[in-house]
Amino acid sequence: MTEAMNETGWAKINLALHVRARRPDGYHEIETLFAFVDGGDELRAEIADADSLVIDGEFAGALSAGGDNLVSQVLTLLRERYGADRVPRLAVSLTKKLPVAAGIGGGSADAAAMARLVRRYFLPEIGDAALARLVGPLGADIAACIASATCLGVGVGAELSPVPELALAGTPVLLVNPREAVATGPIFAAWDGVDRGPLFTGADLRAQLFAARNDLQRPAIAGCPAITDVLTALGELRPWLARMSGSGATCFALFDAAGECDMAAQRLAASHPQWWQMTGVLR
Incomplete structure (x- = not known):
């Protein structure tokens, strides 16, 4: 496979966010309605001899392209789980269109986009739930960003359920x-x-x-x-x-x-x- 692979980190919004309690582990019990916009950061990847991450775009300067970036962490995690024979080395480019530390899931959306890209091209048998269980611990919003669809999140926001009565698509x-x-x-x-x-x-x-x-x-x-x-x-x-x-x-x-x-x-x-x-x- 030599062609470029592409995926979008869709912008997340919280239509509502109710904080219910502080947890002993330092997190909070919340109830939130997630929704996603049809635009966001853009990921491109090509098979390479070694992993790399290059960031461009308006908000590139606010991010590190090192191993602490969630995109790199997701790629490493998936390779550790499924092996280098299934998840090859990738040269990744991230165009950062969404502001950082902005409440719209930028880092989580990018992590989820990386997970979906690897799944689409190399691990097609992996469903959303399994993918979220594996990479979700990297960030509370990542599980919702995997599906990038309107849903209800409880717990720390990672326990998800559909809300078909919220017919918001196209709004x-x-x-x-x-x-x-x-x-x-x-x-x-x-x-x-x-x-x-x-x-x-x-x-x-x-x-x-x-x-x-x-x-x-x-x-x-x-x-x-x-x-x-x-x-x-x-x-x-x-x-x-x-x-x-x-x-x-x-x-x-x-x-x-x-x-x-x-x-x-x-x-x-x-x-x-x-x-x-x-x-x-x-x-």
């Missing part, structure tokens, strides 16, 4: 980040410990989402006040839902029509040209 979405990195660990640590109730899903999608929340939004804003500016600006664009994703600082807005989303993106680019943004639809 126009605008992602906005004020170009400020927000580290996940300190935001979870700053959660006030108050359990504000469970996350429910049901037939009335909008009512359920309106009633939901992101419990990390308050501590994230305390560390990154620009999140408030982004949410205020998004609210003025009249989406049917706007919320912070993950631990921030990226926020999202959902619209009824692509034209509305595109117009909102144009207005935002004119009023806040310094912010990063991406438009797309939910997968």
